[in-house]
Structure formats: C-alpha cells, structure tokens
Amino acid sequence: MISSAPTARPLFRTRPLTARGHLPWVLTGAGAALVPWVCFLAARLPATAEVSNWSTAWVGLDLAMAAGFVATGLLLRRGDPRHGLTAAATAALLAMDAWFDVTTAAPGADRTVAVALAVGAEIPLSALCAALAFRALSPAISPKLSAPPRD
Numbered sequence: 001m002i003s004s005a006p007t008a009r010p011l012f013r014t015r016p017l018t019a020r021g022h023l024p025w026v027l028t029g030a031g032a033a034l035v036p037w038v039c040f041l042a043a044r045l046p047a048t049a050e051v052s053n054w055s056t057a058w059v060g061l062d063l064a065m066a067a068g069f070v071a072t073g074l075l076l077r078r079g080d081p082r083h084g085l086t087a088a089a090t091a092a093l094l095a096m097d098a099w100f101d102v103t104t105a106a107p108g109a110d111r112t113v114a115v116a117l118a119v120g121a122e123i124p125l126s127a128l129c130a131a132l133a134f135r136a137l138s139p140a141i142s143p144k145l146s147a148p149p150r151d
C-alpha cells in the first residue's frame with residue numbers, strides 16, 4: 001500500500017549554493033570597489049572627530065547585540081535551525097563591537113578595559129556564535145562541506 005501522506009519540506013534548500021547571472025559579479029565587484037575607497041578614507045579621514053550622537057551609536061549597537069543574543073537563545077531553545085542566522089549576525093556584531101571598542105578607546109585605563117572586554121568576553125562570544133551558526137547552517141550549505149562540482 002502506498003501512503004498518500006504529504007512529505008515534509010526541508011527548511012533549507014539542498015541544491016548547491018551557486019548563482020548564475022550577474023549577482024556573483026556584482027558582489028565581487030562591490031568588494032573590489034571597496035579597496036580603493038578604504039585607501040581614500042585612510043588618507044583623508046581625520047585622526048580624531050567629535051560627534052554629537054556618539055552615545056546613540058553605541059547604545060544602538062549594544063541593543064542590536066542584545067536582540068541577537070535573545071533571538072539566538074530563544075530559537076536555539078526551540079530547536080529552530082534558524083538560530084544559525086541570528087547567531088551569524090550576532091557574531092559579526094560582537095566582532096565589530098570589539099574592534100571599535102579597542103580602536104576608539106583613549107590610551108591608558110580606557111584602552112586596558114576595552115582590550116580586557118574584547119579578549120575576555122566579546123571575541124569568545126563572537127567565536128561561540130560563529131560556531132553555532134556554522135553548525136546550524138553547514139548542512140544547508142553542503143552535507144560534506146565540499147565545494148560544488150564545476151560545470
């Protein structure tokens with residue numbers, strides 16, 4: 001007897017993650033175009049700047065990280081594989097926070113605290129979130145984590 005029960009759709013597509021058309025070229029070109037832009041910024045940006053919304057920027061970044069932690073934790077508790085998406089974003093935010101904390105801290109005690117937080121909390125948490133993302137998303141990328149065959 002053949003069962004007529006519907007089969008469950010997988011959460012992620014299992015086809016190789018290759019793109020045809022212009023998208024790969026656009027993304028590669030965008031990355032390449034950033035190189036001269038970064039050189040221009042390095043030569044032209046002032047060494048110091050005073051901004052009126054400094055605290056708003058830092059509070060916003062910390063709220064985004066908090067949202068990432070909460071979303072990742074809730075999705076992970078439910079066993080939802082989408083926790084990999086929020087974990088990846090949170091890992092990137094944590095790495096960015098560590099970078100900007102250290103590079104914008106005043107020399108002395110402020111920089112010491114920034115480095116201690118980066119080494120003791122932000123970078124390890126970023127690595128943890130990256131590992132969660134990799135573990136959650138790697139089956140969707142490729143079961144054997146190998147490159148797709150060339151056409």
